[in-house]
Amino acid sequence: MTETEHPRSIRSFVTRSGRITEAQQRALELLWPTYGIEFVEAPLDLAQAFGRSAPLTVEIGFGNGENLTALAADHSDRNFLGIEVHRSGVGRVMLAAEQRRLTNVRVICHDAVEVLEHQIPLQSLDEVLILFPDPWPKKRHHKRRLIQGPFVDLVVGRLKPSGLLRLATDWQPYAEHMLAVLSACPHLKNQSSDRAYVPRPAERAPTRFEKRGERLGHGVWDLCFRRL
Numbered sequence: 395m396t397e398t399e400h401p402r403s404i405r406s407f408v409t410r411s412g413r414i415t416e417a418q419q420r421a422l423e424l425l426w427p428t429y430g431i432e433f434v435e436a437p438l439d440l441a442q443a444f445g446r447s448a449p450l451t452v453e454i455g456f457g458n459g460e461n462l463t464a465l466a467a468d469h470s471d472r473n474f475l476g477i478e479v480h481r482s483g484v485g486r487v488m489l490a491a492e493q494r495r496l497t498n499v500r501v502i503c504h505d506a507v508e509v510l511e512h513q514i515p516l517q518s519l520d521e522v523l524i525l526f527p528d529p530w531p532k533k534r535h536h537k538r539r540l541i542q543g544p545f546v547d548l549v550v551g552r553l554k555p556s557g558l559l560r561l562a563t564d565w566q567p568y569a570e571h572m573l574a575v576l577s578a579c580p581h582l583k584n585q586s587s588d589r590a591y592v593p594r595p596a597e598r599a600p601t602r603f604e605k606r607g608e609r610l611g612h613g614v615w616d617l618c619f620r621r622l
């Protein structure tokens with residue numbers, strides 16, 4: 395398999411040393427045993443990780459985690475797993491989870507492509523959310539976009555039958571690209587009545603990047619596809 399065909403070749407994020415506040419650093423040390431799951435190249439026992447079996451939503455690239463923690467607080471009957479490479483966001487989510495006494499949220503601080511490949515069992519997810527992923531607007535950077543055919547195949551394999559893949563972006567050319575890639579996947583069915591975009595889900599909490607897009611006068615495009 396050539397590099398471009400393989401999802402592991404997607405360099406969808408930039409590694410920043412990143413500012414981490416003292417509180418976030420403390421959270422990374424003290425709260426990790428409660429909320430953190432180490433990346434290992436072996437399938438995760440999800441029921442053991444959460445201490446119970448429940449419908450599972452995975453949010454990839456949750457940033458500051460506004461949506462992840464809001465969903466977990468609003469849906470105590472569901473489990474939520476966040477995957478993010480940046481430690482500051484992971485620290486933030488753990489602090490919020492502790493403050494809100496959430497017991498249904500866990501985080502993995504690692505590249506989501508590798509986590510999906512190695513750690514998430516096949517057909518184990520009820521829902522996958524990817525909100526405002528970096529659009530990599532320059533043409534020469536398009537290969538760094540997370541949403542590409544091989545990555546979508548990887549996600550689809552981890553979704554249960556009837557599981558949902560929800561995406562949102564504030565960058566119209568990326569929205570069109572997402573729509574084309576997802577529509578080309580024979581295992582997914584668009585949930586939009588006109589085979590394009592869906593209304594903004596009411597349950598989504600506004601994220602940092604959604605608010606940034608709003609300030610810049612961007613629109614928002616939501617997509618929702620169901621695994622067949």
Ligand SMILES: C[S@@+](CC[C@H](N)C(=O)[O-])C[C@H]1O[C@@H](n2cnc3c(N)ncnc32)[C@H](O)[C@@H]1O
Nearest residue numbers: 406407455456457478479505506526601602603
């Ligand atoms: C543009 S930000 C959006 C953050 C958040 N979803 C929001 O709406 O505010 C994209 C995020 O995805 C994360 N990310 C990108 N590629 C990733 C990957 N392969 N694995 C995990 N996180 C990733 C980045 O670190 C960044 O925090």
